[in-house]
Every structure is written in structure tokens, then in C-alpha cells.
Amino acid sequence: MIHDHSEGHIRFLQIHLGGDRNFCYLIGNGDTGEAAAVDPGFDSERFWEIAETEGLNISTILITHGHSDHIGGADKLKELTGAVIYGGAEDKISGAQPVTDGQIFPLGDLAITAMATPGHSPGHFCYLFEGRLVTGDILFCGKVGGTGSFFPGSSARQEYDSLHKLLRLPDDTFVFPGHDYYGGEGQRPHSTIGFEKEHNPFLTAVDFDAFSHLKDNWAQYKKEHDIR
Numbered sequence: 001m002i003h004d005h006s007e008g009h010i011r012f013l014q015i016h017l018g019g020d021r022n023f024c025y026l027i028g029n030g031d032t033g034e035a036a037a038v039d040p041g042f043d044s045e046r047f048w049e050i051a052e053t054e055g056l057n058i059s060t061i062l063i064t065h066g067h068s069d070h071i072g073g074a075d076k077l078k079e080l081t082g083a084v085i086y087g088g089a090e091d092k093i094s095g096a097q098p099v100t101d102g103q104i105f106p107l108g109d110l111a112i113t114a115m116a117t118p119g120h121s122p123g124h125f126c127y128l129f130e131g132r133l134v135t136g137d138i139l140f141c142g143k144v145g146g147t148g149s150f151f152p153g154s155s156a157r158q159e160y161d162s163l164h165k166l167l168r169l170p171d172d173t174f175v176f177p178g179h180d181y182y183g184g185e186g187q188r189p190h191s192t193i194g195f196e197k198e199h200n201p202f203l204t205a206v207d208f209d210a211f212s213h214l215k216d217n218w219a220q221y222k223k224e225h226d227i228r
């Protein structure tokens with residue numbers, strides 16, 4: 001399934017590929033054909049076909065973090081397109097160039113800006129593109145990324161700080177997460193910073209202790225609030 005969020009020459013496709021309700025993103029400049037893939041998922045051939053159909057040439061592959069459901073097809077997509085892979089050095093992504101906080105990836109007159117957002121993984125990055133923020137696994141619709149022993153190198157404290165860095169973006173910034181985790185499939189595939197600030201229970205937590213407490217008791221909270 002593809003959600004097309006394009007506007008004018010801004011090409012922006014949210015694509016269901018990958019094993020765990022993953023969202024992959026194709027970002028492009030419709031005037032010049034320049035494009036980037038963010039977290040291309042597993043099915044690189046399908047991803048490449050979609051870009052070809054759109055008349056877009058992928059020269060850059062941006063990785064939010066090194067978990068396999070996000071990077072599984074990156075090498076193959078690199079092979080198909082000749083694109084350069086970028087990802088956080090601390091996530092040790094094979095074949096990737098290190099990305100730095102604030103690094104800009106131009107697509108003609110459009111630009112993607114990398115934002116360091118460690119927490120769910122130590123080298124996690126979000127990518128901001130013309131008012132649209134691809135959040136990987138740090139911020140989902142109504143939820144946030146996992147931390148703890150299941151996620152090596154993760155840190156709840158870092159995640160809290162990174163989330164509050166994202167909350168300083170304008171309220172009308174669109175949030176495009178790495179997974180379709182809200183309710184049933186396609187129920188809320190994207191959000192805004194303003195909406196999450198007001199409604200996401202992890203973001204309305206008054207301080208780090210409350211945030212951390214909610215993380216520790218999330219299963220119970222979900223049950224009480226009928227959250228899937």
C-alpha cells in the first residue's frame with residue numbers, strides 16, 4: 001500500500017514494506033528527478049520499481065537506525081541504484097557513511113535535514129523534509145520507541161531528551177513514523193507535532209520520572225485505555 005503525500009514538485013510517498021507494519025519513505029523533487037529513500041525496508045526491487053514509475057532517481061539512502069526491519073534492503077537498493085547509504089555511526093550500519101546532526105541532503109531546491117535523536121538506538125536520526133518529519137522508531141502516532149534490555153545501546157533518558165528536541169519544531173510539522181502502530185492498519189498513518197504534544201501520553205508526561213514510569217507500566221496503561 002502506498003500513501004501519496006506529494007504536493008506540487010515535492011514528491012513524498014509513504015510505503016508499506018517490511019516485516020513489522022513498517023513504513024518506508026520515498027522523497028523526491030518532481031522537477032529534477034532527484035530522490036532519497038528513507039528506511040527502504042526489505043523489498044528493494046519493489047521500492048526501486050516505485051521510484052522508477054515516479055520518474056525518480058534514488059541517489060541517497062537515509063537510515064533512521066540500524067535495526068534490521070529498517071535496513072534489511074539497503075544494500076540491495078544501493079546495488080540497484082548506485083546510491084550512497086547514510087546512517088548514525090553509533091548504530092554501526094554496514095556500508096553506511098556517518099551522518100551528522102544538522103547535515104543537509106539537497107534535492108535541487110528542496111532539502112532534507114538530519115536530526116540526531118538518540119534513545120531507541122544510540123545512533124538514531126530523524127529526517128526533516130519541507131515540514132515533514134520522518135521519525136523512524138523514536139516517535140509513533142500515540143506511542144514512542146522502545147528502550148531497555150531488548151534494544152542494545154538504548155536509553156530512556158536520551159529518548160526523552162530527543163523527543164523534547166522534536167517538540168521544539170513547529171506544531172504543524174507532519175510526523176511520519178517508521179511503523180503503522182496506531183490501532184488497526186492505516187488507522188492513523190501520520191500525525192503532527194502539535195497533535196502528539198497534546199495527545200501522546202509519553203509527551204504529556206510532566207517530567208522524566210513520569211515518562212519512565214509510563215514506560216515501565218505501558219502494558220497496564222494500554223489495557224486500561226483500550227490501546228492496541
Ligand SMILES: [Fe+2]
Pocket residue numbers: 065067120137
Ligand atoms: Fe527499531
